[in-house]
Amino acid sequence: MPISRRNFLKVSGGAIATILTGCATTGKIPEKPSILPKVPGEPADIILQNGNILTVDTHDRIAQAVSISKGTIQKVGMDSEVSSFIGPATQVVDLKGRTVTPGIIDAHNHMIYFGEQLKYRLDIRPPKVRSKMDLLRVVKEATKTKLEGDWIYGCQGFPLPLKDSPTRWELDEVSPKHPVFLPHMSGQYGVANSRAVQVAGVGKFTPDPYGGRIQRDERTGEPTGRLIQYPAMDLVRKNIPKPSVTEYEEAIRYAAGLFLPYGITSVQDVIVYMRRHTKIYEQMAEKQALPVRLYILEYIDSLPKAKRMVSLHHHFHSSMCTFGGWKLAIDGGPAAGTTLMYDKSQLGSRHAFPFHQPEDFNKIVKLLHESGFQISIHVVGDEGMNICLDAFEKALESTPLSKHRHRLEHANFPNQRNFDRMQKLGIVASVQPSWIHLYGDGFQMMFGEEIANRTIPIKSFLRRGIPVAFSSDVPATLVFEPFWGFIGAVTRKTRSGRVLNPSEAISMKEALRAYTYTAAYAAFEEKEKGSIKEGKFADLVVWEQNLYTVLPEPTKIRDLKVLMTILGGKVVYQDEKAKLIPSLSPFGGEGNWGPLRGSNWPPH
């Protein structure tokens, strides 16, 4: 089967060059062109010394010092080995024993939409909204500040399960004249009022769209306003005015301004819904205005869209922004009851349906696989995972690719067969360990103890050699700070203090690797980042505490504090009190996109 050539646009240091690589008919994904500059000679631009440098290299070596030149790591070693790179203009930072790690890589994040929601939409997240009453009150208040007919569009979103979410008629009571659309926190469903449903032209006889469900009143057949999955939600939200390009750019800067003080230097945006949003990222990269490194997966919801997107040949690759491939979804999640489990008797799986019929799904996966790019699939339940693995297996049989690194996103409740097949097929597990802590009690309630104990079994993945990448999944998760992920992975303690299957707990060393090196691996970027090694990008985090010796207790891990974030050799954040570099202006010298904070952030 012939495969189209991959066309990478390389941007480095302002120079733009187009590089054509070979095709994948040989069964191997072509090597990406290197975007690393050559390791420069002395002297260094900046040297961090007298520290505890957790390199996360193959042997988890610990060094004392690291020198940086032209955005790249120049030397890692003992103080004496690095000091020879000190020149008259070198900025030397005495770490006084503090810890340095590679920059955190958030392997599953929705940065552009997260920023958009925080900046431009009605806040309907906790702590502002915790109940239906809160939600209705907030909507009612919003009607007072908007002109009649203007949309009331909530951010993602309110935390109520589907059955407790307001119907269109309840929303009509507080907003009869403004169309309203409110997404659930998970992003898996939303609620609209009658005005919004009418604008969308959705009525009693509107068929369910492909891959979505319009919930209907059992007696009358009228839509209840509850719309399940993206294709159903899109019927309404496609009518809502979108932010401009400038507003989206502002949203990206805003989100990055939140991430950098927590050490996040790379983000994998795993659902870019529209090509024009991909372009916004790319154009910011070209203008050297992207505040964090980006890896992009575009969302595919049907076979026609897959055909269209593959034919566009849009393959951008630079040091700041790379087009990685495709994102699909086969099931929903616990809150909507749409987790595709073999056990359909549980609250979390009762309303599950596959978003694609296996035959269509196999065709989509095969087509995308043949494009030579990565495929990642949202899947939460064990039955859903088998459908994904069937599709991967068939695609790999017809076009073997030894280095595909296809991913399962979430992979929350695998069974033994799922493990075996992931291992055999070389699938990456892209998981959100904060969920163990934040939602573990809810999983217990929705699935019972046996399934809840299977939640995100990180140790079992690692034991089988399945690569595990960590991430936050904001805004589908309320929080993005990496310490939440560390808490979930290392303690497996839920909010109520219950330990969810302690045999699946991992060490901080393993957790840091999953949030750095393996997250880079999940995007084919481990040669460029993810560990502190000569020649890699100088993306580093200075911490107040030693991550390897912090006590495995939620309160202790939550105290982990970032003192400085370095991206491409530039200090892009430093803690005001610690001021490791006293002469530096608060937000990183020439950087003009320093940390911004919304008044509603953090939500705790």
Ligand SMILES: [Zn+2]
């Ligand atoms: Zn997500």
